[in-house]
Amino acid sequence: MISVTEWRERLESERCSDMLSELLERIGESKLNAYVTLSEDAIKTAELYDREELKGKLAGIPVAVKDCITTRDLKTTCSSRILHNYIPPFDAHVVERLREEGAIIIGKTNMDEFAMGTTTETSYFGVVRNPHDLERVAGGSSGGSGAVIAGDEAVLSLGSDTGGSIRCPASFCGVVGLKGTYGLVSRYGLIPYANSLEQIGPMASNVHDLILLFEVVAGKDERDSTNAGRGFRFEKKEKRLRVGIIKEMTAKDDVMTKFNESVELIESLGHSAGEVSMKSFKYALAAYYVIAMSEASSNLARYDGVRYGHALDQLDSWTRYFSRVRAEGFGDEVKRRIMLGSYALSAGYFGKYYLKALKVRTLVKNDFQRAFKDYDVLISPTMPSTAFRIGELADPLTMYKMDVNTVPINLAGIPALSLPIGFANSLPVGLQVMGDYFSENLILNFALEIEENLDRGEAFKQI
Amino acid sequence: MSQQVTGQRMERKDEVVIGLEVHIQLNKLNTKLFCSCSTDYHEDEPNTHVCPVCLGMPGAMPVINEMAIKFAVKVALALNADVQPFTVFDRKNYFYPDLPKDFQISQYDRPLAWGGYVTIEAGQGEKKILLKRIHMEEDPGKLSYRGSITTARYSMIDYNRSGMPLLEIVTEPVMNSPKEARQFLNKLRIILEYLDVFDGSLEGAMRIDANISLKGGGRVEIKNISSFKGVEKALTYEITRQKNLKRRGKEVRRETRHFDEINNITVSLRGKEEEQDYRYFPEPDLVPVDATGIIEELRGTIPEMPEQKRIRLAEQYGIGENFAKVLVLDLKMADYFEEVAKSLAEDGINLNVAASWTVDVLRGELNYRSKDFRFAYSILEPAEMVKILKYLTDGKITEKSAVEIIRTILDKGGNVDMIIEEKGLFAIANSEIEKLCREAIEKNPKAVEDYIAGKEQALNFLVGQVMKATRGKADPAETARIINKILS
Ligand SMILES: [Zn+2]
Numbered sequence: 045m046i047s048v049t050e051w052r053e054r055l056e057s058e059r060c061s062d063m064l065s066e067l068l069e070r071i072g073e074s075k076l077n078a079y080v081t082l083s084e085d086a087i088k089t090a091e092l093y094d095r096e097e098l099k100g101k102l103a104g105i106p107v108a109v110k111d112c113i114t115t116r117d118l119k120t121t122c123s124s125r126i127l128h129n130y131i132p133p134f135d136a137h138v139v140e141r142l143r144e145e146g147a148i149i150i151g152k153t154n155m156d157e158f159a160m161g162t163t164t165e166t167s168y169f170g171v172v173r174n175p176h177d178l179e180r181v182a183g184g185s186s187g188g189s190g191a192v193i194a195g196d197e198a199v200l201s202l203g204s205d206t207g208g209s210i211r212c213p214a215s216f217c218g219v220v221g222l223k224g225t226y227g228l229v230s231r232y233g234l235i236p237y238a239n240s241l242e243q244i245g246p247m248a249s250n251v252h253d254l255i256l257l258f259e260v261v262a263g264k265d266e267r268d269s270t271n272a273g274r275g276f277r278f279e280k281k282e283k284r285l286r287v288g289i290i291k292e293m294t295a296k297d298d299v300m301t302k303f304n305e306s307v308e309l310i311e312s313l314g315h316s317a318g319e320v321s322m323k324s325f326k327y328a329l330a331a332y333y334v335i336a337m338s339e340a341s342s343n344l345a346r347y348d349g350v351r352y353g354h355a356l357d358q359l360d361s362w363t364r365y366f367s368r369v370r371a372e373g374f375g376d377e378v379k380r381r382i383m384l385g386s387y388a389l390s391a392g393y394f395g396k397y398y399l400k401a402l403k404v405r406t407l408v409k410n411d412f413q414r415a416f417k418d419y420d421v422l423i424s425p426t427m428p429s430t431a432f433r434i435g436e437l438a439d440p441l442t443m444y445k446m447d448v449n450t451v452p453i454n455l456a457g458i459p460a461l462s463l464p465i466g467f468a469n470s471l472p473v474g475l476q477v478m479g480d481y482f483s484e485n486l487i488l489n490f491a492l493e494i495e496e497n498l499d500r501g502e503a504f505k506q507i
Numbered sequence: 508m509s510q511q512v513t514g515q516r517m518e519r520k521d522e523v524v525i526g527l528e529v530h531i532q533l534n535k536l537n538t539k540l541f542c543s544c545s546t547d548y549h550e551d552e553p554n555t556h557v558c559p560v561c562l563g564m565p566g567a568m569p570v571i572n573e574m575a576i577k578f579a580v581k582v583a584l585a586l587n588a589d590v591q592p593f594t595v596f597d598r599k600n601y602f603y604p605d606l607p608k609d610f611q612i613s614q615y616d617r618p619l620a621w622g623g624y625v626t627i628e629a630g631q632g633e634k635k636i637l638l639k640r641i642h643m644e645e646d647p648g649k650l651s652y653r654g655s656i657t658t659a660r661y662s663m664i665d666y667n668r669s670g671m672p673l674l675e676i677v678t679e680p681v682m683n684s685p686k687e688a689r690q691f692l693n694k695l696r697i698i699l700e701y702l703d704v705f706d707g708s709l710e711g712a713m714r715i716d717a718n719i720s721l722k723g724g725g726r727v728e729i730k731n732i733s734s735f736k737g738v739e740k741a742l743t744y745e746i747t748r749q750k751n752l753k754r755r756g757k758e759v760r761r762e763t764r765h766f767d768e769i770n771n772i773t774v775s776l777r778g779k780e781e782e783q784d785y786r787y788f789p790e791p792d793l794v795p796v797d798a799t800g801i802i803e804e805l806r807g808t809i810p811e812m813p814e815q816k817r818i819r820l821a822e823q824y825g826i827g828e829n830f831a832k833v834l835v836l837d838l839k840m841a842d843y844f845e846e847v848a849k850s851l852a853e854d855g856i857n858l859n860v861a862a863s864w865t866v867d868v869l870r871g872e873l874n875y876r877s878k879d880f881r882f883a884y885s886i887l888e889p890a891e892m893v894k895i896l897k898y899l900t901d902g903k904i905t906e907k908s909a910v911e912i913i914r915t916i917l918d919k920g921g922n923v924d925m926i927i928e929e930k931g932l933f934a935i936a937n938s939e940i941e942k943l944c945r946e947a948i949e950k951n952p953k954a955v956e957d958y959i960a961g962k963e964q965a966l967n968f969l970v971g972q973v974m975k976a977t978r979g980k981a982d983p984a985e986t987a988r989i990i991n992k993i994l995s
Contacts, residue, residue, distance in 0.1 A: 114566040127565070134559050136566060231792075235565040239791035268568050269793050339791055342598050345609035346563050350664070359661055362604055389600070389786035398788060 045219070045249035046199050048105055048256060060093040060104045064148065067106060071151075071197050076173050078182070078191040080111045081119045082151035089148045100146030101260055107142055108198035110189050111152040112159055113244060114233040115139050118149070122235050123167035124157045126347045126354045126373030136233020137268070138202060138244050138261040145260050150198055153188025157375045158344065159209055159237040161185050162446045163437065166377040171434055174216060176471055180431040183213030189247050190217035194472075199249075200257045204234055206242040207332055208426075208450025211462035214247055215426035215474025218464040220254045220491070221247040225481050226457030227272035230265030236343045238336035239270075241454040251463070251492045258484070272482075281489050288320040288419030293449040293476070295425035298468035303425045306465045306475050309497060310423075315490075320415045320422065324407035325452055331404035332451035333444060334388050334397045341385030347373060380440065408455045416480040421490055424449050426462040426474035449476060459484050463491045465498060523746060525688050526639075526680035527738070528716040529695060532646065533578045533672040535704050540645045540672035541569030541612065549709055553651070553665035561645075561670035563607030568792045571596075573801075575643065575672040578704040579619050580801050582674060583641050585702055585809050588623025592799040596643075596790040601783055604662065605647040607669055615787040618642035619798070625698070626814065627690040636691045637679040646671035649711070668711065680718060685742035688717065692735045693836075697813055701838050717742055721749045724759030729773055732766045741766040741773055748773070816841060824848045830862035833870075839880035840870065846889035847896070856900050864896060868910060872917055887916045894923045898933075905982045908932040932980070937989070940973065940981050944989045947972040955994065966990065 054063060064087055071079060086106070093104040109115060112122045114132035116139075121127045135143070142149060156166040164172040164187025172187035174180040175195035182191040186203030190213025193201055203210040205223035214221030223245045234244050246257035255278045263275035287310055295303065311317050349355040349369030356369060374382070388397035415422055428446060437443045453460040458481055462474040475494070479487040536546055542560035559567035583590045597615040623638040648666040652659035676695070682688050696713065699705035707713060715738050720726040727749070729741050749759045763782070764773040811819070813835040820841065821831040826848075834841045844865040848858045869892070873883055895912055898904045904912070904927065912926050927933055947969050948955055958965035966987060973986045 120565075122565075130565070132566065133564065134567070232568050233566040236792075267570060269570055270791075338788060342600050342610050342786070342788070345600060345602065346565070346607065348602065348604070348609055350604050351562060351607065352564070362662075363602070366602060386786060389788055391784045391786075394786075394788070
């Protein structure tokens, strides 16, 4: 993996445009399928750096952006056929921030169609392969953004996380990923899957780089009414923490072995660890899917082939026209979620599903609030297993269950990070660190300390 | 069971029951409801007042226009409604090409305001038309066609209107005739114009859905009527249609109908079975609105409403009740009158003159020219009107001349003194008229004889002679008085 420090060191003696060409060449030969679109402007931006015309915190650093984040004049598809030709007329807030800080937007990363998935297998453009084992998935839905970091195809990347979509690929690819407190990063320009749950967040090869990118993208934006109106600045703090291990968030034995090792490490660093039980979590997965699918069914209504995206070249009646556009444009998983969401919102079922899910959401928030009275941070394995084989999870329900450790965080809106803690059977394992609202500083200090004390040789094993 | 029957009887006491849903464009706002596009699109090319937000582009997000909330709260307070401190926007989901997101941001179970009423005149007294609720929503775009809707091969969409702030006012089913419905709408429009939130003259400013049911029949909804006259016509047509069905022993189905404005009939759109399920749920891109501050700020700033103004005008200026009633129908007319009246009051002139000349003469002349008092303000300022009325009450001009001056100014502009000068409209002094009267009597002994014999027309002839000699500048009534005096 390429750290920001390494990239900057090379920039001292090499031309940015040469380094970028080399990177693009590697991507061209790559088997990962991590990018949907590469930016033609990337080289020009690198040349600006060479002419010392590019300034900012990320000057000259190649950053990959998930393909559900709008980029002006650069195709943004959500890995869906329905947007296969869509070129947005505006930049997302986070993309504006990247440009302001001199980043080189290298391209748009592959993902599950409309971020609906845990493996990036639902992408219209094909599955993303895991750099640690090409026969395995990179996780999802931000599979491309995870794989480009692990596979040396970008230095930093942005993903989005609705129910674990940053943390899952971070865990499977052995990189660091953060979903911040809901509202800390503007969603303006994030093509919505489930608005009330999702956040854009950074992915990187190490915690320092993660902090750098998070500081750039978090911040005030009046165009997002749910924005918290504040930014993030990291402060180094040494503090012994009370660490809660969530009983209900478990994993397969090989993952648990690595997880337990990290608990030992945490305790050896002087933190105290205890177990905490979250009663509401048994309902969290169901509630998450009801809310996410309900919002999705409405969000995805606009893709009707009238204003942009996939269209038909013959006239037809309105109902037949948009029905055909959608039948052709959406993949099976997207259709499944639209139908389930429409059903959950329909008259007679609204109270039974949607309202009940909102109640569970409140219970989950309360459980977290209770836990944060006794613990500074909470930890769990990020995913119940390591990366699966491509095609291994054919049954949708089995797939949905893979999100069990990650979705409660989105229901509550609290921040959570996935940190690589080693390998099980040569596949990366992630540790999930959760904190109270706006406790990113605490989480990142903690993660930094663990990272510094891990057996780096193993955690950062090259492919 | 028996109670239920009684309840139904109570409810169905009236033969016809009408409820209205009125959609009002808050078109005096500068920007749309959720973006900063200008609302001033009526003269412009299609799709020129649009942005990613009102086009529903993926990733764009709505932000509530706070002024729109203020306008809406103002209306709700003026309509005596219970404005809610906590109000939520919801998504109303349905597919339609004029709806860029294929859902509309509206309000469902936590609207801006509950209740309220509008008072209309009914028979001898007044009737309170009760309101159910008032909520805000975004306007969709507009479909248009090359040629006519029936011959065009495809629809075109103009999204300039998309995202315009709408206020939906829903009445209880309490009106009992098409006339009452029209009176309610007229009154509502006047109130909105008093509040300065709405310009009813702009295309699409007010659109109405009407619910109507006849005793024993299903409730029929008539969708999207665009004029007050249309509402009255559609309802009148429906009453006839439904009565005819009943007469033939047929059931009036619960359904939604469309008003065909060209043929003045309603046609079935869909039955009850085909009613849409809008799958409402809270808009996750917006946070609930806390209107407490706005309510506090605006309470007490609601301007004088028509009722209060009517009472005040009658009292303050000592004018007839009927004048006051008409004056308040149009805020600009009332303002015009007040300016004229204030100035004339200083000269101790009876202000019924000012009221009459505003309501009867000037309003009539404006109507004849399809103009309103906004136009009157621009061309015949109240100060000029004061001048006319002063000359008139001083006897310096005749009523006929006053009307001529008004007409001339409305048609060609100019000022009062200039027109009097040009046309020589100053009335002739009474001594001069008396001289001319004596001449007429001397020259027409036959007419004098006839008049004394009791022929009234003979007097008209003599007055006519004087009018001719003065080229119409003499006041006919005054002339007749002088002739009578000489002959008695
Ligand atoms: Zn706009």
